[in-house]
Amino acid sequence: GTEDLVLSVNNIEVIYDHVILVLKGVSLNVERGGIVALLGANGAGKTTTLKAISNLLHAERGEVTKGSITFEGQRVDQLSPNELVRRGCIQVLEGRHCFGHLTIEENLLTGAFTRRDSNAAIWRDVEAIYEYFPRLKQRRNAMAGYTSGGEQQMCAIGRAMMSRPTMILLDEPSMGLAPQIVEEIFEIVRKLNESERVSFLLAEQNTNMALKYATYGYILETGRVVMDGPATMLRENEDVKEFYLGVS
Numbered sequence: 001g002t003e004d005l006v007l008s009v010n011n012i013e014v015i016y017d018h019v020i021l022v023l024k025g026v027s028l029n030v031e032r033g034g035i036v037a038l039l040g041a042n043g044a045g046k047t048t049t050l051k052a053i054s055n056l057l058h059a060e061r062g063e064v065t066k067g068s069i070t071f072e073g074q075r076v077d078q079l080s081p082n083e084l085v086r087r088g089c090i091q092v093l094e095g096r097h098c099f100g101h102l103t104i105e106e107n108l109l110t111g112a113f114t115r116r117d118s119n120a121a122i123w124r125d126v127e128a129i130y131e132y133f134p135r136l137k138q139r140r141n142a143m144a145g146y147t148s149g150g151e152q153q154m155c156a157i158g159r160a161m162m163s164r165p166t167m168i169l170l171d172e173p174s175m176g177l178a179p180q181i182v183e184e185i186f187e188i189v190r191k192l193n194e195s196e197r198v199s200f201l202l203a204e205q206n207t208n209m210a211l212k213y214a215t216y217g218y219i220l221e222t223g224r225v226v227m228d229g230p231a232t233m234l235r236e237n238e239d240v241k242e243f244y245l246g247v248s
């Protein structure tokens with residue numbers, strides 16, 4: 001039933017600069033506890049979809065001109081990004097976006113900005129995040145700008161976790177990282193999903209890796225969903241193999 005849907009995107013259209021139609025009616029669902037992959041080539045509209053959900057398009061002169069977005073059963077199209085974070089949905093932007101001049105630990109603490117609970121509770125969560133990300137614990141006092149790409153990606157996810165989300169919109173976590181580090185990050189995503197019950201909508205160009213960890217996938221081509229299905233099914237699909245998995 002619909003009560004099992006955390007997120008529902010219904011037929012959204014996005015236009016940049018009043019004229020450039022980029023999403024041409026995109027619909028997708030994320031079930032509670034799901035890891036849903038949003039796949040497609042560079043420029044297909046993955047980032048635009050995530051930013052439409054978290055209401056981050058205005059800074060890019062983009063707007064949702066049609067359709068609706070529902071999170072936890074309520075329309076969220078008109079909410080500010082901060083309000084959406086308060087309700088439990090947070091985006092980790094492509095390119096990681098840590099505060100380079102702050103330490104890893106200070107970055108994590110900035111993630112608690114919407115919370116009104118005690119410092120003690122916030123510090124307990126910092127320690128809990130170190131359990132998931134031992135590398136962040138080791139590097140807690142390092143300036144984020146001087147840590148590796150993988151550590152910065154972990155920092156960005158850890159910081160998002162500090163808002164106690166029920167859903168994370170994760171944009172291209174594999175970007176520019178070695179396969180072994182990507183695997184390490186996806187393993188942590190899986191643990192956060194299993195143990196903290198965080199649902200994920202994951203935009204990825206690395207189809208192979210994403211479908212290994214996702215429960216369900218959507219494939220975008222020039223602003224439209226052209227295929228969707230359980231990850232196990234997409235992995236076996238001949239078109240997906242040929243066009244997205246580099247196997248013919």
Ligand code: ATP
Binds near residue numbers: 016040045094
């Ligand atoms: P990437 O892997 O590069 O992030 P993507 O699938 O996320 O690719 P988007 O970044 O959503 O794709 O871009 C979709 C389309 O929208 C592209 O054609 C892009 O050129 C265009 N686009 C993105 N941002 C803007 C903008 N601010 N103004 C105009 N067009 C834009």
